[in-house]
Amino acid sequence: MSGPLSGYRIVELTGIGPGPFAGMVLSDMGAEILRVDRSQAVSDAAATPVNDILGRGRRSVGVDLKHPGGRDTVLRLVEKADALIEGYRPGVTERLGIGPDDCLARNPKLVYGRMTGWGQDGPVASTAGHDIDYISLSGALSLVGRAGEVPVPPVNLLGDFGGGGMLLAFGVVCALLEASRSGQGQVVDAAMVDGSALLTAMIWSFRAGGQWGERGTNMLDTGAWFYEVYETADGGYLSFGSIEPQFFAEMVRIVGLADDVDGKGPVPDQWDRASWPAMKERLAAVVRTRTRDEWAADFEGSDACVFPVLDLEEAAAHPHNVHRQTFTERDGVTQPSPAPRFSRTPASIAGPPAAAGQHTDGALADWGFSAAEISELRAAGAVR
Secondary structure, rough: OOOOOOOOOOEEOOOOOHHHHHHHHHHHOOOOOEEEEEHHHOOOOOOOOOOOOHHHOOOOEEEEOOOOHHHHHHHHHOOOEEEEEEEOOOOHHHOOOOHHHOOOOOOOOOOEEEEEEOOOOOOOOOOOOOHHHHHHHHHOHHOOOOOOOOOOOOOOOOHHHHHHHHHHHHHHHHHHHHHHHOOOOOOEEHHHHHHHHHOOOHHHHHHHHHOOOOOOOOOOOOOOOEEEEEEOOOOOEEEEEEEHHHHHHHHHHHHHHOOOOOOOOOOOOOOOOHHHHHHHHHHHHHHOOOOHHHHHHHHOOOOOOEEEOOHHHHHOOOHHHHHHHHHEEOEEEEEOOOOOOOOOOOOOOOOOOOOOOHHHHHHHOOOOOHHHHHHHHHHOOOOO
16 A cells, blocks of 8 residues: 555545535545445445545445444544544544544544534534535635626535635645644544635725626636636537737637727727626637637647646547546546645555445454454454
């Protein structure tokens, strides 16, 4: 196992979405992740879920967390772990007897990472929610969409992953660094409402400086005609990000507006906001005269900051991404490669996703359980 986190051991209490994403990222970076799945999810007939990309790179043990022996199994794993991550609602692990106090009593240096939507406290902390709800309350969703239209949920990238799982992984690594100096563990309270709010920091800057108005009227949210997505003749799309004056001039030249290709006269000053709506219509009409790939060929190699909008399959096959190995194929499944890159301790995918409980006996043995203890736990129904 390679990667900058090689040698660290982390227990992951199984969950969905941001928690497994954090586990995947930490595993890609070299940490040994042992996933604790519910024993009820273990099936002798279960096949390895090769398409579960978020589950890649770690082994799985099946544990009945409501069984005293199952609880004690987790606490014994904690004794040998550097960190634990979980994504239950506030109070659940405490009721199971594997909350922060229980675990830190066994291992005072443990980093206890908690992933929730609303955080461990607050008026709505115990309320159900999903990505769309968390980014609604953080204000992030209000920023995404066109003028005069409803906000557009950006899939579940802002809450679950950018403001959730990535923030949890970052928090765990920060706490591990601190524990290496202090010798003391701590709890990491990662909330998607907090993380998605953090992602809006630059917009708050703009707002404080009087540079941010209603949704869809600003430079970065499709208000500007030179920072927008346009449809091409074949139903494809081009993204325009021509902000700096030299990039803007290059875009205007290549698209033909500098030569009055559409016969509508000179291009107005870039920052004349009053002209933005009309210029958006003008550029849209010009872009629709050719196909996406024809335009992409014209812009290739330029600094106009104009690129084709690729679907996932096209992105995996793009020459730049192929050169960078941005995507990889494992067990017939194309997936994003580990990131970022390290010059001396490269990250890697440690292994395929695991079925629930696939490695119970072997993993427990590697974490210090004797064969007799494992047999006893299995017989009691504490593990499966």
